[in-house]
Amino acid sequence: MSRPSRAAAEALRACLSCAGLLVAGSLAQAQVAPSIPQAAWGETLLLAVRLNGVPQDGMWRAVRLPEGLAIPRQHWDDMHLRLPAGGVRRLEGEPHVLLSREGDWRWRIDEATQTLVLDAPAAAFLGQRLELAAEAPRVTEPALWAPFLNYDAQVQARQGGPTAADALWELGLLGPRGDLSSTQLSRRGGMTRLDTRWQRDDPQRLTRWRLGDSISHAGSWGRALRYGGVQWGTDFSLQPGFLSFPLPTLKGEAALPSTLDVYVNNSQRLQSRVPAGPFDLNELPVVTGQGEIRTVVKDLLGREQVVRTPYYVSPALLKPGLRALSVDVGFEREDYGLRSNRYGRLLASVTERRGLTERLTAEWRAEASGRQLALGAGGWWLWPALGTLSAATAVSQARQAGRGWMLQSGLDRQAQDWSCSLQWRHASRGFSQAGQSSATAAREVLAVAVGRSWAGQGVGVSFTRQRGGSVEARLAQVNYGREIGRWGYVGAILLRDLGRGGSGTTVAFSWTLALDSQHSAGVNVQRQPDLQGRQTTLVQAQVQRNPALGMGLGYQVLAGSDGHQLAQATWQGEQSVLSGAVGRRGGLTEVRAGAAGGLAWVDGSAFAGRRIEGGLAVVDVGGHEGVRVTQDNQIVARTDAQGRAFLTSLRGYQTNRVGIQAGDLPMDAEVQAVEVQITPAARSAARIAFPVQHGRSASLQVFELNGEALPPGAELRPLGSSRSFPVGLGGRAYLGALAQGRNEVAAAWLDARGAQRQCRFDFTLPPPRGDDLPELGALICH
Known part of the structure; x- marks a missing residue:
């Protein structure tokens, strides 16, 4: 009977223990927030930590669980790590991060050294943004x-x-x-008034007010005109460090704290330290046009990552959401520089530019002058492989010219290998705009320029054609330039007038030599036709000094x-x-x-x-x-x-x-x-x-209590003054910034063992006697 009784007692004891555990677990679970699951306590460890091979400061308290390893979340957040797949558990009311054997995390415990070894990919770290935009x-x-x-x-x-x-x-x-x-x-002949105006800037809002004589904003297809009236508009130059056009954004990642070096066209623009994890580099200052960004990330273990990123930045674009608005209202100025107060027709114009995307900027413009109206729209689109494309169209209505239209397009490319510019404009006979009538304006304009530079030399070709209106012209030009080392720079230009009754061909050669930072010398040779059509040659030599x-x-x-x-x-x-x-x-x-x-x-x-x-x-x-x-x-x-x-x-x-x-x-x-x-x-x-x-000055000799002179290099500082004075040989010193009467001086120096030594002394400065420098004699520093 004893064995069954003992077995029954053990069974009863086990049941009671299980019941107690269930009750305790239920009570504990009732205190946990429903968003964080509850975990059972396990073995508590005190571990050193090595993250991606780099030892971390301090020790971590961790709990070993059947599901993995639980680490207090505070330690996890201090290292800017993302939450692993195991999520967060709460142990005795404190949130813990649970490391499981699943996911990208690799971890183990080195039992011999009680070290937690963590291997985390760069994506496991929280990202950061490096802002370089000027305030x-x-x-x-x-x-x-x-x-x-x-x-x-x-x-x-x-x-x-x-x-x-x-x-x-x-x-x-x-x-x-x-x-x-x-x-x-x-x-x-007398005095002529040119401009009278009042101007006020608002750099925080990037706007400028001007009342009086101004020059109107032209936009992409208008004309800049002098007028008297009111002008208000956006002016990005009021914040010199503000960049209105989109800049490239770099993205990278580092598995360890690293150094970041950024090179733009092989010129270093940034050097910084970045913690482990992904990073975004915004508003990187680059040279406009086409170029290349080279990013070098070097971690604590000496591993280096090099990423090359081509870019194209166009100053014609605006950042997405950025807006530039200008308003001009007044009366056109006539006979500027000849008449003081002659104003003509009413002038009103509104121009707005807005950045739609990082590659697209739109513009609309409306203008009115007298009984002449014009309305148009345009835009700029960035094609990184080629350049910036532009297009605009406008329609007009005038009392005498009637209705008209205008189309224009262009291409602008700025790059290290080759650059080009193409501008084309065509207008109907009836198109008119402020400051220009349909009778005198050119109906078609074409301008093409292509250039290439390499190894200290460059060549360019351009062609311009203008038809319709009061002036017709066709010009072609070829220019070449080359650096010749210490012998300076040479250039040549060939210009040909291809129009009817053109003036012929002009050839020019120049040589410039920099003698030093201010002096230079040069020779220019030019051969061109004169008014009678005969070819003449002109040679000029000059020497100049820039102030x-x-x-x-x-x-x-x-x-x-x-x-x-x-x-x-x-x-x-x-x-x-x-x-x-x-x-x-x-x-x-x-x-x-x-x-x-x-x-x-x-x-x-x-x-x-x-x-x-x-x-x-x-x-x-x-x-x-x-x-x-x-x-x-x-x-x-x-x-x-x-x-x-x-x-x-x-x-x-x-x-x-x-x-x-x-x-x-x-x-x-x-x-x-x-x-x-x-x-x-x-x-x-x-x-x-x-x-x-101002203060008086004096010379003196300073000794310690043992009779030794203060060593050379010791510093003397009058109390209440920011200046210090060195001690020379034999304890001799010169003191300035002294007050009339009693002065207290502190002395400090390093002895032969490198220990800091200090002492003080005071004296009474005698009344001044002429311009003589008073000699205070030997003083003891206590």
Whole structure:
């Protein structure tokens, strides 16, 4: 009876254990979210990890289960890995990633070293996007109110003739809300107004407002006209780093953290580090036209992948979804440069371009001038193997000419091997558009150009034909150029007029030699028919020096076989640009002299400088005279008696590097920075200050407590100052930026064992006595 009783007891105990497990499992399952399945606990392991042969930092806690290996999801996410086929399980309320024996994952546990060995393909990692697009510019300098005046005057005297004087003036006002300007041309016959306009930019929205005299947007088939009125439109140049056309996107993958090198036409454009996994490289800056991108991915184990990708980038296209709109409303300008205020017919035009896909951009345009209307549409399509194809059509309705139509098409290819351009346009007799009547406009125009370059040389062939209207012409041209190493560059041109009553054939040869970065010499030989149809040969030789970007002299000396002789020079100074020339032709001598510059009232003072072409700025160096001021590492000005300099050519919405030469400051001057980077608005005025602090100087000798002099190379820094001063032989030192009275100085150096040593000392600076440098004697550093 004992055996059956013992067996019954064991059976009962087993049943109770199973029941307890079932109840516990039910309770645990009730606490788990229904989206994550529950797994049973197994053996817990503490493992080192090696991923694709590379040891990882730290140890991982893992759970061995019958279905595979469970790893806390936090560790998995830290390595940017995708979830495996096993999905996610929850163990005691914590999500775990389950590694099974199925799928692309390969894993094993090295029992001897307790290491989890993972082999993951590159696709198992989460992808990343490398964005290279430039951000919108942020103006860093507040704009000031500044009235200004630009001038460009010239006096010319000819032997036996009258003396002529001309001047071009521009009067304007720069301010925080845009700039206002008006240009005038002064001649012997009087003064003529050219343009008067107010302009305001919005770089964040890439738009520009202009009120007054403007030039209309032409679109793909219109004409650019001068008019007076209101203009509003998209202007991508307001963000210099913004690229409006589509750029190639590179895709790649790496199984390990790797280095990425990108070469465009064998020129390195990018070097970066990428983590393991797939990556997308967007907005890669490339040369427009056809080219090749070479991507080199090298991982930690030295394995290298090289991918070559051909591309074609066309600046005529817009990115998908990008829109460019321009609106012009006003009155056409007539007799520009001759009459000041003569305006004619009403002009209105609207042009919109929109990127539809990465290879297709569409445009529509409507214009009206007087009783003349025209409406048209066009587009650009990229064919990577050939180039950019374009087409447009338009219809018109005019009171006198009636109805008309126009068709045009084109091809543009820019590549390293060969390039070409083809433009064809045909219009009916009744087609008219703003700025051109149907009677004078050419009804058919054909222009073809093909070129090829190789091994430092290039050849080009072009043909142009124009029929109908007031002018008919047929021209053919062949040009050839070749680099000849240190002997410079040679070029040849053959031009033939194929029209009726054409002028014949013109042949030209040129040779140019660069003597250095500024000097060059050249010879030109040209043979062409004169007005009587006779062939004449002209030989010219010249030597010239280009002026530097900063201050300097430029000149040109020219002599020709026809007796023409010319010597001219240009001096770029701080406050103006002076020019002069002496020439002789046909036995007569001519002398010319000119001056150009700009005047402005900024920050309560008047300044004189070169012409104000871009933004202007006043540089303040704290009252120090004669300090050289640089712009992009070129010396462009010196400070005046008040310590201020005038800059007139800052680039709008771009980073400008403006600095000062610290060697021009006194020994006791302390400046926080000798160069700043500023981003001004276009045609704006700003103030740039270099705060300069002054302090007294003294010489001394510093010893440690044991009587040894501080070693050479030790640094002394007066407390409260950002400057440090080195110690020389015998503990001798020179200190600047000192205050009158008590000063405390910290010393730091490395001893013979490389350990950091520090000490401090203080002293009282005696009252100044003339210009003598006080000698403080020997001081003990504690």
